[in-house]
Amino acid sequence: MPPNMTKVFNYWGMHDKVDSIGVVTERIVMSRFGVLARHALLGHEMLEEAGGEFIALYHSQLRAMLLETARELGAEARSNAEVVEIAEDCRSLRLASGEVLQADVIIGADGSRGTCRQLVHPQDPEKGTGIMLFNSVIPVDRILADPELSTLIQQDQVSQWAWFGHERASVCFPIGPSKDLAWYFFAPDEGVQEGWNDVLSPEEFAPYVSEAEPRLQKLARLARPARSRMMEREFPEEWVHNTGRLVLVGSAAHPFPPGIIYGPSMSLEDASVLAKLFSHLRDEEQIPSFLYAFQNLREERCQKNRSLDINNVRYMMEPEGEGTERRDTLMRAKHDQGRNVLTGDDEDSNVAQWDHNRELFGYDAEDEADNWWVQWGLLQERAKAAHSEGDTHLEMFSLDVSERISSS
Numbered sequence: 001m002p003p004n005m006t007k008v009f010n011y012w013g014m015h016d017k018v019d020s021i022g023v024v025t026e027r028i029v030m031s032r033f034g035v036l037a038r039h040a041l042l043g044h045e046m047l048e049e050a051g052g053e054f055i056a057l058y059h060s061q062l063r064a065m066l067l068e069t070a071r072e073l074g075a076e077a078r079s080n081a082e083v084v085e086i087a088e089d090c091r092s093l094r095l096a097s098g099e100v101l102q103a104d105v106i107i108g109a110d111g112s113r114g115t116c117r118q119l120v121h122p123q124d125p126e127k128g129t130g131i132m133l134f135n136s137v138i139p140v141d142r143i144l145a146d147p148e149l150s151t152l153i154q155q156d157q158v159s160q161w162a163w164f165g166h167e168r169a170s171v172c173f174p175i176g177p178s179k180d181l182a183w184y185f186f187a188p189d190e191g192v193q194e195g196w197n198d199v200l201s202p203e204e205f206a207p208y209v210s211e212a213e214p215r216l217q218k219l220a221r222l223a224r225p226a227r228s229r230m231m232e233r234e235f236p237e238e239w240v241h242n243t244g245r246l247v248l249v250g251s252a253a254h255p256f257p258p259g260i261i262y263g264p265s266m267s268l269e270d271a272s273v274l275a276k277l278f279s280h281l282r283d284e285e286q287i288p289s290f291l292y293a294f295q296n297l298r299e300e301r302c303q304k305n306r307s308l309d310i311n312n313v314r315y316m317m318e319p320e321g322e323g324t325e326r327r328d329t330l331m332r333a334k335h336d337q338g339r340n341v342l343t344g345d346d347e348d349s350n351v352a353q354w355d356h357n358r359e360l361f362g363y364d365a366e367d368e369a370d371n372w373w374v375q376w377g378l379l380q381e382r383a384k385a386a387h388s389e390g391d392t393h394l395e396m397f398s399l400d401v402s403e404r405i406s407s408s
């Protein structure tokens, strides 16, 4: 979870809960694919500025924690409740059991292959990013049993390790209090199936790491990585159904390819923005305007960060050439000067790449929603009130405001 995600949990008063299932990543160590890692640290200044931390945890434990918290706050959550049909007016839906549920608004958080996305965006082509992901979690006792591998975990600071290579890249980091090791490995797409069910044996995986540094080769012998293609699916033009009563959120609205790190943070920001907007709900008529505001607030940011996320991987696996030589020389020089390689005031592309990441981390989802409410939502409410009082002078004003709302 990047800082923009942990920050939302902090605002919600859930810091301690997250802390109990996660481990804070204190630095990133970057190195070339073929040599032992030694240079480049993540900027503490950057994290302080972002107001959050990098926390690594198991997806299943995060889901369990969210469910428990939602129930504590009074939400009713059901399992085995598959939605098989949504009514035309989006005011009710039918479950596989036959039960019909009524709703004022439907939040379509049913993922990139869910019913809500199909309803709003029936044509849903996907295209490859050209990258293939191998993903594995290796139990900590197996890592600690090997003195060379144990250096990945036994550090004075909890470290994420990133390897940059010719058409190869890799990242690993300890997750959760157990410090099991999550491992990602990226290579060019070979056209295999998307999904988790294609698990490679160490023998099948060995050729991909033949030129890697010794620790990566050892990880490859311990891991049973799942292989998946990193596919991209477009964002629907409209996230809100034309009834104004159903909205797509999370990966139903903005699917991210597997194996990149900012997707879930976009989903949690969605939740934060939506909650903030609906905290102003006084009247059913506000629902469509809140849903359209939600898309306006979220779409550009999610698009931008999906590109950034994929480009971070491409940047790491860039084919050897002048560009990579220059990148590595600059990073090494900064490291040797005792400077953080991710910060700097020059114009090298390395810094530019990380400046985009810094911008991502610094975002404040609640502030964005508050700004919308102050700039547009309140005006809209006042205009409606004035309209109902029959003030023709103010009616002109309300028309003007509507124009601003639709163009926002």
Ligand SMILES: Cc1cc2nc3c(=O)[nH]c(=O)nc-3n(C[C@H](O)[C@H](O)[C@H](O)COP(=O)(O)OP(=O)(O)OC[C@H]3O[C@@H](n4cnc5c(N)ncnc54)[C@H](O)[C@@H]3O)c2cc1C
Pocket (backbone or CB within 6 Å): 081, 082, 083, 084, 109, 110, 111, 112, 113, 114, 115, 195, 196, 228, 249, 250, 251, 252, 256, 257, 258, 259, 260, 261, 263, 264, 267
């Ligand atoms: C192969 C793969 C690897 C990934 N690896 C990582 C990773 O290592 N780290 C990381 O941070 N992210 C990873 N991700 C991304 C992460 O899983 C998603 O970003 C996140 O799960 C999206 O959350 P969501 O709630 O929007 O959708 P989902 O998690 O897909 O949740 C959708 C939910 O809706 C339910 N649902 C669907 N249809 C219906 C229906 N008709 N009725 C009722 N319920 C329904 C589903 O059962 C599911 O519970 C990976 C994704 C994939 C596919």
